[in-house]
Every structure is written in C-alpha cells, then in structure tokens.
Amino acid sequence: MNRRLDCRPIEILLVEDSPSDANLTIREFGRAKIANNIHWVEDGESAMNYLRCQEEFANAVRPDLILLDLNLPGMDGREVLAEVKADASLKQIPVVVLTTSADEEDVLRSYNLNANCYVTKPIDIHQFIHVVQLINEFWLAAVKLPVE
Template sequence: MKLPRKKLHILLVEDSASDTMLIRRSLQKSNLDYSLYCVEDGEKAIAFLRRQGDYKQAVRPDLIILDLNLPRLDGREVLAEIKNDSVLKRIPVIVMTTSSSEQDIVHSYDLHANCYIVKPFDVHDFMQIADLVEQFWLRTVALPG
C-alpha cells in the first residue's frame, strides 16, 4: 500500500554551485511536489534548522542532503549537531560528498547518517545517483512527519 505524499521539503547543504544545479535539475525532472532549500555552508544549515536569524520562517525539512566539506562549519559537525538534537535527529540525512575515505564513511555512520554516497565525477553518473536518491528517499520510504 502506498502512503499518500504531502509536499516534501528538502534541505540541500552544498557549497558547489554545479552540484546544486545538478541536484536541482534531477528533482525538476520528477513529478514530485517538493520545495528545495539550499544553503552553502554549515553555519547557515544550523541556522536554517534551528530557525534562527534570516531563517526564522524556515520550514522543517523532511530530508537533508549534506556535503561533508563545507566552509564555516564542517558537514561532520553539522551532522553531529543534527543527530544530537532531540527535535532534528529524526530527519533523515543523506551524506553526499566527494570523499571516499573509509574514515569519513565510518565516522558519518557513527554520527547516525542515514546513508553515505560518494559523488561521482561524471555528470551522467551524478544524475543517475540523484535519480536513485529521489526514487528511494522521496518515493519509496516513509519519512517522519
């Protein structure tokens, strides 16, 4: 039985404009009812999630796509903040980064990342991964409300 879907709110924490564009393009191809919010550093991500400063009216995202290598506040620190917060910890976090380091993978899962994806360098492969993320996380699983 398929659950009815509400409008999905996705927070993308990514400092690469080209990767942001590819993820945005992949989502635009879908027929999902979604809103994509983009911030380019870890401090803005935390402010968005805690509804502080410029983000007082921010919505609570249903899903977070998080790069690890971010300016101002590292993605690992952002992940730790999210998963140590009683309100935010239920939001699934997809780590999507260029690092294939075993240490980064293990550390991300130790911090309770919901999955870890290494970004490919080929644009076609990147779009395929974005499509798979959409298919699984936005069409298949039940996300917390």
C-alpha cells in the first residue's frame, strides 16, 4: 500500500552531525506537500541503534527513507551504509547520501555499497535549500517507496 494513498506520513531518518544542516533539512521537509516525519540522529552509532530499535530508540518507527551524511563522528556514514545494506531486514530502505564530499572515491564507494543516490551539499545556503527541495520532491512525491 502506498503511504501517500493511506495518508500515513513518510518516515525519514536524517543522520547528520551538523545542527545547522539538520535544521535546514528538517525545515524544508516540513514545507513538503507530502506528510512526513523526520527523526534526526547525529552519529552513526545512533543511526544503527535507531534502525535496530535499540537503547533509547526501542520504540523507533522504521524509516521509509534514510538521508545519510558520510562524514560523521565515530562510526562514519560509509560504515552505516555498509551495515544497512548488509542487513536483510534493512537493505530495502532507500539511502540518499547527502554529504559535503564531492570526492569521486566517496561517490564510487557509496554506489558500490548500494546507496540509492549520492548528493553533494552545496556550500551556499540557497543552493543547499534548493537541493533539499529537489530531494523532497523526488523522494516524497515521485518515487514509490517500499512499505513493510
């Protein structure tokens, strides 16, 4: 069943260590025409605990989409992506890598780890907002997300 048709919000896990980037992303997704809930964690360990409903995330809602920064403290986004895509219960969740890195090695490695797309965050705030709006429009309005 399509979440957009049954009026349930799309659940999004935002894994981002920058509070300013997280706040901008949350604000722009809040302006979406499609109902969504964003759950924000600041590091890779918290992301995996959230996804596995462990520790303080025992009652976490399974996300329909993950927005993942690569450059995280501790367990980085590459490690999170590898664990998510290696886990049979999580691998079908689409992962959008949203990072400042434009390094070709990061792009290639992310796709080799089965990222669903790779987006480089612009430094300019207006361009960053535009990129978040494009992600919002594509992943929330155009794409049919898997429903578990």
